Amino acid sequence: MASRTPIQTFYAGEAIFITGGTGFVGKLLTEKLLRSCPDISRIYLLIRLKKDKCPKSRLDEMFEKPVFDRVKEEVPNFRKKIVPVIGDLETEDFGLSENDENMLINQVSIIFHIAANVRFNENIKTSTMINVNATATILKLAKRMPNLKSLIHTSTIYANCHVKHIKERFYSYPINYKDLIIFTRNLNENIMEEKISRIMSQWPNTYTFTKAIAEGLLRDEMGDLPVGIFRPAIVLSSANEPLVGWIDNMYGPLGITVTSLLGITRFHRYNPDIKANIVPADFTVNGLIASAWDVGNNQFRRGKDTFIYNFVSPDDRPTWNKYRYTLLEANKMYPLRNAVYFPLMIYFKRKIPYRICVWLGHFLPALFIDAINICVNRSPRMWKLYKKLDIFSDATQPFCNNEWKFSTDNVQAMWNRLSEEDQQLFKFSMIEFDWTKYLIDLYMGIRLYLLNENDSTLEMSRIKYKR
Numbered sequence: 001m002a003s004r005t006p007i008q009t010f011y012a013g014e015a016i017f018i019t020g021g022t023g024f025v026g027k028l029l030t031e032k033l034l035r036s037c038p039d040i041s042r043i044y045l046l047i048r049l050k051k052d053k054c055p056k057s058r059l060d061e062m063f064e065k066p067v068f069d070r071v072k073e074e075v076p077n078f079r080k081k082i083v084p085v086i087g088d089l090e091t092e093d094f095g096l097s098e099n100d101e102n103m104l105i106n107q108v109s110i111i112f113h114i115a116a117n118v119r120f121n122e123n124i125k126t127s128t129m130i131n132v133n134a135t136a137t138i139l140k141l142a143k144r145m146p147n148l149k150s151l152i153h154t155s156t157i158y159a160n161c162h163v164k165h166i167k168e169r170f171y172s173y174p175i176n177y178k179d180l181i182i183f184t185r186n187l188n189e190n191i192m193e194e195k196i197s198r199i200m201s202q203w204p205n206t207y208t209f210t211k212a213i214a215e216g217l218l219r220d221e222m223g224d225l226p227v228g229i230f231r232p233a234i235v236l237s238s239a240n241e242p243l244v245g246w247i248d249n250m251y252g253p254l255g256i257t258v259t260s261l262l263g264i265t266r267f268h269r270y271n272p273d274i275k276a277n278i279v280p281a282d283f284t285v286n287g288l289i290a291s292a293w294d295v296g297n298n299q300f301r302r303g304k305d306t307f308i309y310n311f312v313s314p315d316d317r318p319t320w321n322k323y324r325y326t327l328l329e330a331n332k333m334y335p336l337r338n339a340v341y342f343p344l345m346i347y348f349k350r351k352i353p354y355r356i357c358v359w360l361g362h363f364l365p366a367l368f369i370d371a372i373n374i375c376v377n378r379s380p381r382m383w384k385l386y387k388k389l390d391i392f393s394d395a396t397q398p399f400c401n402n403e404w405k406f407s408t409d410n411v412q413a414m415w416n417r418l419s420e421e422d423q424q425l426f427k428f429s430m431i432e433f434d435w436t437k438y439l440i441d442l443y444m445g446i447r448l449y450l451l452n453e454n455d456s457t458l459e460m461s462r463i464k465y466k467r
């Protein structure tokens with residue numbers, strides 16, 4: 001057998017349970033584990049049933065995506081290691097069958113709890129069930145696993161956006177998880193919204209709030225379990241592997257970026273001088289893999305807050321202005337064929353001029369087009385679309401108009417504990433990171449993987465752009 005690095009050795013022979021393995025971060029995590037930890041025995045992927053698709057066909061579709069091309073080449077038999085487990089986070093105990101539950105309890109030694117509802121303004125009941133109650137279920141399962149070495153809970157750096165300096169420690173919250181779950185089960189939606197809106201007033205949305213309460217749950221209930229909490233910043237495309245620029249999700253500021261590049265929206269309430277707290281998805285996944293190793297290997301270091309990792313970009317990260325400028329420059333070279341208008345990203349620091357421009361530049365033209373559509377017997381859709389985009393844009397504003405201070409001592413100490421080989425194989429340090437190249441690759445990734453535009457459309461796009 002070829003020699004193995006300490007992280008590869010840690011994972012050798014282990015069975016991993018991943019929730020959220022079908023999502024953006026989860027796909028990359030599954031791919032990287034299969035490719036770079038060759039002696040893993042099994043990966044159990046929690047999969048919910050969707051639109052009458054059986055788990056096998058969901059997996060077949062997932063593994064057809066280009067992000068799995070490399071692992072197919074390097075580890076041709078990788079599918080043998082994947083075991084789908086049917087479950088839904090919204091159902092009590094995930095609705096696991098008895099067999100599956102026993103299998104997980106007896107086999108699994110490492111858990112990555114990644115699944116979440118990441119919609120910023122999801123209703124509070126759904127957010128609580130998926131982001132809080134499901135974390136309680138994971139913990140309950142983990143407590144029954146005799147071989148558990150490590151459980152990594154994926155949080156977000158903005159779970160604790162109610163403090164200005166976010167340290168790698170637990171915080172207190174105005175409600176505990178038990179009360180929130182009781183409210184969710186017993187109150188109707190309106191009363192719940194009313195009660196919670198006061199309690200969560202320090203958080204900009206239900207997503208960050210429920211992620212915070214999930215951290216509180218872990219603080220109170222994890223006991224001696226080997227639990228780590230990984231808090232990434234805004235995760236964007238992969239920097240290097242398995243594909244440069246790969247991305248398949250449009251949440252957060254990226255959604256706004258894409259609608260701007262397509263010429264659908266023009267005005268945004270961002271402070272261009274504020275730094276964009278973005279991290280590449282492959283670095284995030286490497287950090288997750290290393291943190292499970294760190295937690296499992298360093299139990300003797302265990303203190304209350306030892307295994308909380310703030311995964312943010314370093315101080316030399318780009319401002320939103322540099323982000324905008326670099327993407328627009330890349331767009332000049334590689335315009336989008338499907339753009340409806342020349343792309344503009346006009347940022348406003350202040351609310352009133354922003355609202356005026358949104359009304360004049362987004363809503364009025366939408367009303368005008370809808371009026372024409374009604375006249376020619378077509379359904380009016382533009383107002384609805386711009387209303388949706390406006391809500392979405394409002395939801396991302398807090399993260400693009402405010403700055404926080406972050407402590408990253410645990411992440412840095414973990415990096416220093418990695419062997420040189422692991423630092424290469426599971427690179428997550430962003431020191432001397434080339435942000436300009438990354439942003440150009442991000443643009444190319446948006447163009448190719450999100451908007452399905454490849455070089456065959458380039459000539460046409462360039463002609464259209466010049467017009």
Ligand SMILES: NC(=O)c1ccc[n+]([C@@H]2O[C@H](COP(=O)([O-])OP(=O)(O)OC[C@H]3O[C@@H](n4cnc5c(N)ncnc54)[C@H](OP(=O)(O)O)[C@@H]3O)[C@@H](O)[C@H]2O)c1
Nearest residue numbers: 020022023024025048088089090114115116156232234235
């Ligand atoms: N992306 C970011 O910028 C970012 C930043 C910080 C932290 N995070 C955290 O990273 C994690 C992954 O985020 P992501 O960007 O990969 O999100 P994503 O692409 O939306 O993936 C979410 C995953 O959760 C699963 N899931 C959601 N509801 C479920 C349910 N009821 N039952 C079973 N599975 C369910 C989804 O399954 P389906 O495929 O069935 O929908 C999917 O696999 C989350 O915990 C998020 O809070 C993300």
